[in-house]
Amino acid sequence: MISSREEVTKMILSAKVMKGIKWSQVTAATGLSKEWSTAACLGQMTLDKSQAEAVGRLFDLSDEAVAWLQIVPYKGSLPTAVPTDPLIYRWYEMVNVYGTTIKELIHEEFGDGIMSAIDFKMDIQRQADPNGDRVNVLLSGKYLPYKTY
Amino acid sequence: MISSREEVTKMILSAKVMKGIKWSQVTAATGLSKEWSTAACLGQMTLDKSQAEAVGRLFDLSDEAVAWLQIVPYKGSLPTAVPTDPLIYRWYEMVNVYGTTIKELIHEEFGDGIMSAIDFKMDIQRQADPNGDRVNVLLSGKYLPYKTY
Amino acid sequence: MISSREEVTKMILSAKVMKGIKWSQVTAATGLSKEWSTAACLGQMTLDKSQAEAVGRLFDLSDEAVAWLQIVPYKGSLPTAVPTDPLIYRWYEMVNVYGTTIKELIHEEFGDGIMSAIDFKMDIQRQADPNGDRVNVLLSGKYLPYKTY
Amino acid sequence: MISSREEVTKMILSAKVMKGIKWSQVTAATGLSKEWSTAACLGQMTLDKSQAEAVGRLFDLSDEAVAWLQIVPYKGSLPTAVPTDPLIYRWYEMVNVYGTTIKELIHEEFGDGIMSAIDFKMDIQRQADPNGDRVNVLLSGKYLPYKTY
Amino acid sequence: MISSREEVTKMILSAKVMKGIKWSQVTAATGLSKEWSTAACLGQMTLDKSQAEAVGRLFDLSDEAVAWLQIVPYKGSLPTAVPTDPLIYRWYEMVNVYGTTIKELIHEEFGDGIMSAIDFKMDIQRQADPNGDRVNVLLSGKYLPYKTY
Amino acid sequence: MISSREEVTKMILSAKVMKGIKWSQVTAATGLSKEWSTAACLGQMTLDKSQAEAVGRLFDLSDEAVAWLQIVPYKGSLPTAVPTDPLIYRWYEMVNVYGTTIKELIHEEFGDGIMSAIDFKMDIQRQADPNGDRVNVLLSGKYLPYKTY
Amino acid sequence: MISSREEVTKMILSAKVMKGIKWSQVTAATGLSKEWSTAACLGQMTLDKSQAEAVGRLFDLSDEAVAWLQIVPYKGSLPTAVPTDPLIYRWYEMVNVYGTTIKELIHEEFGDGIMSAIDFKMDIQRQADPNGDRVNVLLSGKYLPYKTY
Amino acid sequence: MISSREEVTKMILSAKVMKGIKWSQVTAATGLSKEWSTAACLGQMTLDKSQAEAVGRLFDLSDEAVAWLQIVPYKGSLPTAVPTDPLIYRWYEMVNVYGTTIKELIHEEFGDGIMSAIDFKMDIQRQADPNGDRVNVLLSGKYLPYKTY
Amino acid sequence: MISSREEVTKMILSAKVMKGIKWSQVTAATGLSKEWSTAACLGQMTLDKSQAEAVGRLFDLSDEAVAWLQIVPYKGSLPTAVPTDPLIYRWYEMVNVYGTTIKELIHEEFGDGIMSAIDFKMDIQRQADPNGDRVNVLLSGKYLPYKTY
Amino acid sequence: MISSREEVTKMILSAKVMKGIKWSQVTAATGLSKEWSTAACLGQMTLDKSQAEAVGRLFDLSDEAVAWLQIVPYKGSLPTAVPTDPLIYRWYEMVNVYGTTIKELIHEEFGDGIMSAIDFKMDIQRQADPNGDRVNVLLSGKYLPYKTY
Incomplete structure (x- = not known):
């Protein structure tokens, strides 16, 4: 079962x-x-x-x-609110350090709203680099505006 | 003062x-x-x-x-471990939902190590789209391998 | 200032x-x-x-x-993760008790996705009732599907 | 057992x-x-x-x-105080962003008291919409006043 | 101000x-x-x-x-989720130790529902006692049943 | 075992x-x-x-x-610091909202000290009431004074 | 003020x-x-x-x-649940490491009940010792039994 | 195993x-x-x-x-940071209420340093008392000074 | 399995x-x-x-x-955010007490950046000492500078 | 003041x-x-x-x-239990990832006890390295054994 x-x-x-x-x-x-x-x-x-x-x-x-596998799961893949794994923590750190920057720049360009995490795509690529290869990640999320009502 | x-x-x-x-x-x-x-x-x-x-x-x-402004600051821009602001939360959610996926794919490509959040660049762009414009973000971090010693 | x-x-x-x-x-x-x-x-x-x-x-x-007032604010109106105010707590309780029910029923009707809190409207009304008036609240959020990519 | x-x-x-x-x-x-x-x-x-x-x-x-099934259960359906699942989180976000608004408007209409989560009904409906179908939810809770004693 | x-x-x-x-x-x-x-x-x-x-x-x-004083306040009088003050802690302890007992006995008597903290009265009295005076507290809350709908 | x-x-x-x-x-x-x-x-x-x-x-x-059953247990009956079950939460809310009130009134009557949760009795009764039956609870705890030394 | x-x-x-x-x-x-x-x-x-x-x-x-100074204070002298100061932390550690031991030994000697922190005395003394002086602390609390009722 | x-x-x-x-x-x-x-x-x-x-x-x-039993264990005997068991909680309360007092008095006597929880002894005794027996506990820890370097 | x-x-x-x-x-x-x-x-x-x-x-x-053993693990070896084990806690305490000092001195020497925990080595040695042997630990991490972009 | x-x-x-x-x-x-x-x-x-x-x-x-400056301070230099600053976090990560390793190796060498954070010295040095300079840190703490009593 x-x-x-x-x-x-x-x-x-x-x-x-x-x-x-x-x-x-x-x-x-x-x-x-x-x-x-x-x-x-x-x-x-x-x-x-x-x-x-x-x-x-x-x-x-x-x-x-x-x-x-065909049933919608209860999502969330991490065991703690702040991840302990170093690779995943670097992403949490990025959100923590750059969070207000991301917010300011998206609002300056688009106004009040969010970048969707549902209508969202992610593409992880290796970029060769003589100083050490890089992980390049393209995140693409639809901009969703708050509207008045 | x-x-x-x-x-x-x-x-x-x-x-x-x-x-x-x-x-x-x-x-x-x-x-x-x-x-x-x-x-x-x-x-x-x-x-x-x-x-x-x-x-x-x-x-x-x-x-x-x-x-x-010329003094290294104590970093961290968010007032709570889990951000309450919807725009920033979507990024936290992305880390929470995709965290283990990001980990698996980087490890499959590069082995044990991390994507640096220090030797790191971020570029936020607007992408016009007839279904609603998108926020595109390119993250680029140097791959840093764990080595044995 | x-x-x-x-x-x-x-x-x-x-x-x-x-x-x-x-x-x-x-x-x-x-x-x-x-x-x-x-x-x-x-x-x-x-x-x-x-x-x-x-x-x-x-x-x-x-x-x-x-x-x-014309600047996008850092959102989140509550001082603690679990609200202490009884009126607001009842809403938190509703999410806590009915959360998995809401999830199941929306997924059964719509598939995998969410009810948007951005493309969202709320209307609070008083409904007269001989057993005691009621607070009626209509929440309306656009359904946003997860898609494969 | x-x-x-x-x-x-x-x-x-x-x-x-x-x-x-x-x-x-x-x-x-x-x-x-x-x-x-x-x-x-x-x-x-x-x-x-x-x-x-x-x-x-x-x-x-x-x-x-x-x-x-005939025994009153210990209620609460979520594994963490702040839910990680995106669909359920949107409801938590709604309470977090709109919490003080809901409080102000109910108090302005009814005075000090709460909207019951016990004498309570919920109705979830799909609303067809050319811009994308919507999830409409009607919440109805009896108003319970604080009284002096 | x-x-x-x-x-x-x-x-x-x-x-x-x-x-x-x-x-x-x-x-x-x-x-x-x-x-x-x-x-x-x-x-x-x-x-x-x-x-x-x-x-x-x-x-x-x-x-x-x-x-x-005539405005409905944001309620909650304690600075931490678990109170540090010994007098108030004893009440928290009482809820923690007897919580499931209270739940069982009210449900056995009344069925599924709660004892209201809104339609509620409290009366604190001193009771003289040769073994040391006692604090007697009478709590009275309306029983509110969950109903099916 | x-x-x-x-x-x-x-x-x-x-x-x-x-x-x-x-x-x-x-x-x-x-x-x-x-x-x-x-x-x-x-x-x-x-x-x-x-x-x-x-x-x-x-x-x-x-x-x-x-x-x-004859061994002193490790006490505490609730799975979380803030209880999620609505019936038990109402008691937590009572402590949270009335905590400082209880403290002030006991101190005004008795001086510095506590109401014991050990030399303590609880009696839960149903009170018939035409507006809806009530749960009446009598709590009785010995007053224990802080003394100087 | x-x-x-x-x-x-x-x-x-x-x-x-x-x-x-x-x-x-x-x-x-x-x-x-x-x-x-x-x-x-x-x-x-x-x-x-x-x-x-x-x-x-x-x-x-x-x-x-x-x-x-003549008003009963809201007690609790530490800014965090787990104290960061090394001297005070050692006491927290002592409770954490020896907590279940203290519990077992008091119960074995006295039965179910507690050592009062209200009817309580503390005496801190320096004890000269050729291997380095010691801090000796005598804690004395009245035993308070749980009784049946 | x-x-x-x-x-x-x-x-x-x-x-x-x-x-x-x-x-x-x-x-x-x-x-x-x-x-x-x-x-x-x-x-x-x-x-x-x-x-x-x-x-x-x-x-x-x-x-x-x-x-x-001969392997050094991962120490810490309590399931939560703030203990729920009333007997053990009284000790936590003692640290919380008297923590800064203990710190001040040890520092006044010894200077900056700590009372060791490693080079440490504990002795729990019953003291007969006509007002109710007492639990007496003698804690003895070596004083360890911070030194400059 | x-x-x-x-x-x-x-x-x-x-x-x-x-x-x-x-x-x-x-x-x-x-x-x-x-x-x-x-x-x-x-x-x-x-x-x-x-x-x-x-x-x-x-x-x-x-x-x-x-x-x-050949699969990259989800890292993090401690069961709680603040470790309860005394040996490991001393290290946490060292980070807590000296954290801002370490930060200031590395920044004064190197500018803005970090000491890597990935390109990192640790060597634990016993040092005989007539006042009691010492644990000597050498930590060596590559300095990684933040750069402008 | x-x-x-x-x-x-x-x-x-x-x-x-x-x-x-x-x-x-x-x-x-x-x-x-x-x-x-x-x-x-x-x-x-x-x-x-x-x-x-x-x-x-x-x-x-x-x-x-x-x-x-001549008064013993309440120690602890970090605003959150898990530090948000990247430089300090790397040290927390080191404790988290290597914590059980440090514990095992010190116990294997010394038996049950701790490395003192009080009788403790720290020396931070820059080490030139063609692959990028390194931060070398020597930590030296007296070994303190648990003894039986």
Whole structure:
């Protein structure tokens, strides 16, 4: 009996290590971006039937697990409000240090509103650099204005 | 008597509203990117002498305030660990929902290490879109590997 | 010198008590809904020039305060993560008790996505009732779907 | 041995995915609103005997589980004080941004008191809209006045 | 300029010490119970005009302060979620140790619902006792049932 | 193997639902007040041998469980510092709103000291009322003075 | 205008440094133990009239400040739940490491109950020791039993 | 497989209840003080081989558990930063109320430094008293001075 | 099925106690420093294939566990934000007490930037001392400057 | 009137910026290490009379401020439990990631005990390195063993 999506995430992580599967293989199987399909496997996005079945075949999941992949999960992938993992913490730090800057510049350009985290895309790329390669990340979110009513 | 950088930030914010200054004017004055110079005015980065004097002239700051702009600040721009402001929260949410995904993909590409938040650049752009304009943000951080010793 | 929107909110609250102004008068002055214009006076929304001037006249604010009303504020109106005020706590309780129910029903109807708190309207009404009058609140938020990419 | 209502909630969620049951089917089985009956299945409300048996038949629950559905649960459906799930967070944000506004407007209309979260109803509806469908939610709570004594 | 009820509470506390006023005198002045009138002076309840004026005369408050006493306050009298003061902590402990007991016994007697903290009265009395006097407190709150809908 | 009192509490709660036992039956079995004996069953008080055996017979507990009932438990019945359950929260709210009032009135009557939560009794009663029945609770705690030394 | 006991504590600390007063002088002035009279000066205990006047003469306090010393304070002397000061932290650590031990041993000796922190005395002494002098502290609290009712 | 000292603590607590063992018997078995040997059984101190074997014989532990008793544990015996158990809370309260007093008096006597919680002894005794027996606790910690360097 | 690195850490700790393995043996097996190889065994660093196999042979781990040792872990080894264990707390205290000092001195020497915790080495040594041996720790981290852009 | 050491720290920081003083000048004035004298100026250590006077002359402090420098401060230099400043956070991260490693290695070498943060020295040095200069920090703390009693 599976009673939460988190259990399916654990099954996927376990199978991934056992079988030596790469996230790029998941991308190939689903035909979606590596960011979205990895997030889905980690319990943050909802797969449709054919995507879920492709993931199920790759990780050798039960029908019940495949059914769970099609259910909207309770999102949030971090165990603490301030993340302890150094890689993820650097992103939290970026939000903490640059948060008010991001806010000022978006408001100066667009007025009052937000950059959506729902109508949103992320693309992570390696950039070769003689001083040490860089991680380049493009975030793209629809601007949503507050309106008066 | 000024005893913290935060007081200088308040002076800048106050003058900005009174004089109707735009962040783009700060950028022009310092000759640096809008992201970096805004962050500096908001108390997150350290200006050199000529940058500080340019900012001082623009906002009509005292010599003491200009001196403080050249002191490395205690960083962190948010009043709570989880930000309450909707625009900034969406970024926190992005880290929370995609945090483990970002971690997995960077590790798959680069191995164990982090994306630096120090050797780091940010570029915020407006992208016109018939379905509603988008905020595009390019983050670029040097990859720093953990090594054995 | 005013260095934060919060100071303007305090000026408005102080003037409101001294002059005995009602929120309905603010609504009349701005021509907007009572919910939106009250939120703006409490430091959560951004007024345009003519709205800010109308509010300024009503509460007898300085030009500097009127200028601040046109600046996008750092939002969040509550001093603690879990509100202590009984009226506001009942709303927090509603989110806590019904949160997973709301999630399930919106997902069943719409799929994976959210109800926007930005493209959002609120209308608070009194409903006469022989068993005791009721507070009726209509919340209306655009559905925003997660899409694959 | 079942020793908490939470275990019954997990059984229901597990059966729901396995059998592909919809919340609307639960509504039909209990004859109650979709909001109330979903909340009951998620461990927030108390069912009477016939309602519990109807739910038990639908999800194929043991007699013990059906007995638990008739016990008043320890309420609260969220794992953290500030919810991480984006859909539920938007509601928390609404309370955070509009909290003082809601308080001011209810007090202006009714005086000191609260909007009950116990003598309370919720109705979630889809509203078709050419700019994108909307989630409309009607909240109705009895006004309860503080009295002097 | 007074911009919060908390400032009025401080004025009352200051005057109380300077003038040696007793809470029982406040009770006499307002004609209300000592519990309710003390809570009002401490910023938790709303006075009507004549009550506020009586309190104002007793503590020699300005007209502005008297006006604030008639405004519904943001409630919550404790500086931390878990109170540090030993007398108040004992009450928190009572809720912590007996919380589930209170819940079980009220539900066994009344069914699902709550004991109101709004339609509520408190009466604190001294009971002489040869083993040491006792503080007796009678709490009386209307039972409010959850109903199905 | 039982390694904590909490496990015994779970056994009691499980048996209570399975067998349909009422707390009033526990009271009859132990010969103690309903408040004290319920608290004991919920893991907050220590039973003597005959009381523990009576409880054991009623809930059909093992000898090991009966032995645990005679061990002083680690007290505290709530999973979070601020309780999420609406019934229990109302009590927390009462302490939060009335905390400083209770403190002032006890000190005015008794001087510096506390109302004991150890030499303490609680009696919960139903009071019929045409406007809706009330929950009346009498709390009685010995006054304990701070003394100089 | 003094509106809290904390302000009086600050006045005492300021005068203590300016005048080079020792706590032992406070003890001599009040005729009480050094522990109790220091705690009183630090805002944790209530002085009677003659004690307050003695303290007032020593620190050259205003009549208003002397009046405040006779008011029961809101107790709790530490700014954070877990103290950051190393000397005080060691005491917190002692409670954290030995907490369950203290509990077990007192219960084994006395049964269910507590060691009072109200009917309580503390005596701090220096003990000469060739391996380095020791701080010896005697804590003495009345045992208060839980009783059945 | 045992993977943490906490599991061994649970085994000891379970055996203690089953066999009706007293802490004084542990003291007799180890030849150490009751405070230290109880703390060791509760997972806070490290036993040497013969002490561990004595404890193992008393509680009938496996060789693996006896091995774990000789491993330095991760210390800290309380489940929350502020303890909920009334007996242990009184100690936390003592630190909270008297914390700054303890700090002032030790510094006045010894200068800047701390009272060690490592080179530390605790002795808990019952003191007969006609007004009710008292718990007397002697704490003795080496004074450790901060030195300049 | 292993679904997290934490389970492997537990296996290693369990085997270490059962077999009486020393960390210095792990160092010998991997050929790396004792600090790095211990951190890796405790779930904080990533081993390559031959290192993982060496660790696996030493602790007699399954192939699956050896595979997990080669996966980048979610880092962070402490169960609470403020560590309760006295040895680890002293380090937290050092950061808390000396944090601003470290910041000032590094900035005075290097300008704005950080000392890396990624390009980082640690060496823990025993230094014999007639006044009591000392723990000497050398931390070495690359200086990473903030640059303007 | 100065009522806390924190105010003196602010005076020093303010004067430092105004006068362009370096920490190395403080070191020269006091004749102590740069680490200790900086920590003292930042409110963490206690100066003796001649050290305080030297610091007072350098920063042009009042006699009252110089008196405060000789008073043992309430220590702890960080505004939040988890530091937000990136430089200081890296140290917190080091404790978080390596905490259990440090614990294991010190215990393996020394047995149960701690590395003192009181009998403690810190030396921060720049190490030239062609790959980028490094910050080297030597921490030296006396080992303090737990003993049985």
